[in-house]
Amino acid sequence: MAHGDDDGLRLPPEVAPTQIVVVPIFQEDNQEEVMDYAKGVVEDLENSAVCGCGNCSCGSDLRIKLDDRTHRTPGYKFNEWELKGVPLRVEIGPNEVEHKAVTTVRRDNGEKEMGVDREEFINSAEKLLDSIQASMYDELEEYLQENIREADSKNDILSTIGKNRGYVKTRWCGKESCEGEIKDQVSAEIVVLPFQEDSKPATIQASDEKIGGECAVCGENAERWAYFAKNY
Numbered sequence: 001m002a003h004g005d006d007d008g009l010r011l012p013p014e015v016a017p018t019q020i021v022v023v024p025i026f027q028e029d030n031q032e033e034v035m036d037y038a039k040g041v042v043e044d045l046e047n048s049a050v051c052g053c054g055n056c057s058c059g060s061d062l063r064i065k066l067d068d069r070t071h072r073t074p075g076y077k078f079n080e081w082e083l084k085g086v087p088l089r090v091e092i093g094p095n096e097v098e099h100k101a102v103t104t105v106r107r108d109n110g111e112k113e114m115g116v117d118r119e120e121f122i123n124s125a126e127k128l129l130d131s132i133q134a135s136m137y138d139e140l141e142e143y144l145q146e147n148i149r150e151a152d153s154k155n156d157i158l159s160t161i162g163k164n165r166g167y168v169k170t171r172w173c174g175k176e177s178c179e180g181e182i183k184d185q186v187s188a189e190i191v192v193l194p195f196q197e198d199s200k201p202a203t204i205q206a207s208d209e210k211i212g213g214e215c216a217v218c219g220e221n222a223e224r225w226a227y228f229a230k231n232y
């Protein structure tokens with residue numbers, strides 16, 4: 001729900017198998033120079049030092065892919081990588097080659113930047129991924145905060161899940177049979193189970209101490225908070 005949109009997956013850079021995809025855009029008559037330039041950008045990205053000292057050879061740990069397939073159109077490639085959720089796309093055509101530039105497109109918000117200086121981009125690519133990571137996290141956190149509704153009875157859980165997207169927070173005894181009762185009726189299940197203070201998402205769980213109160217389903221003593229969400 002949170003890691004996708006109508007165009008497919010949206011992966012945070014930290015978990016994305018490919019973080020940057022470079023797509024060359026060429027015609028027959030400029031294929032070679034565009035491809036060479038694109039390869040150079042990829043190489044420089046791979047060699048950009050991570051420690052920041054500027055002269056070490058540890059190399060970058062960026063996960064980059066050059067899509068050099070010649071039997072696919074750029075448009076086809078864009079769609080395919082969007083679907084797969086690659087966080088950052090770099091487009092390189094004759095224009096970019098001429099101006100020693102690149103065009104970047106963020107997967108998280110679709111933001112496109114044309115004419116980014118080549119060197120500048122290579123030096124700041126990691127920072128750009130970091131900022132994508134941070135903004136996706138913020139977005140998710142905001143989404144969670146806005147989409148958690150509390151329920152304190154079985155009917156309440158069922159009707160809340162039926163009406164809204166997002167999560168229903170409820171007191172839970174910890175028994176699977178109680179989860180099962182909800183699951184059977186609305187195909188929802190417990191998706192987030194914060195046991196400890198530092199478990200994610202931390203912001204929606206105050207602590208792991210006994211919460212008191214009664215399980216919303218069976219009425220026995222509640223052990224912890226549970227978050228139900230509908231399966232799609």
Ligand SMILES: [Zn+2]
Binds near residue numbers: 216
């Ligand atoms: Zn129960």
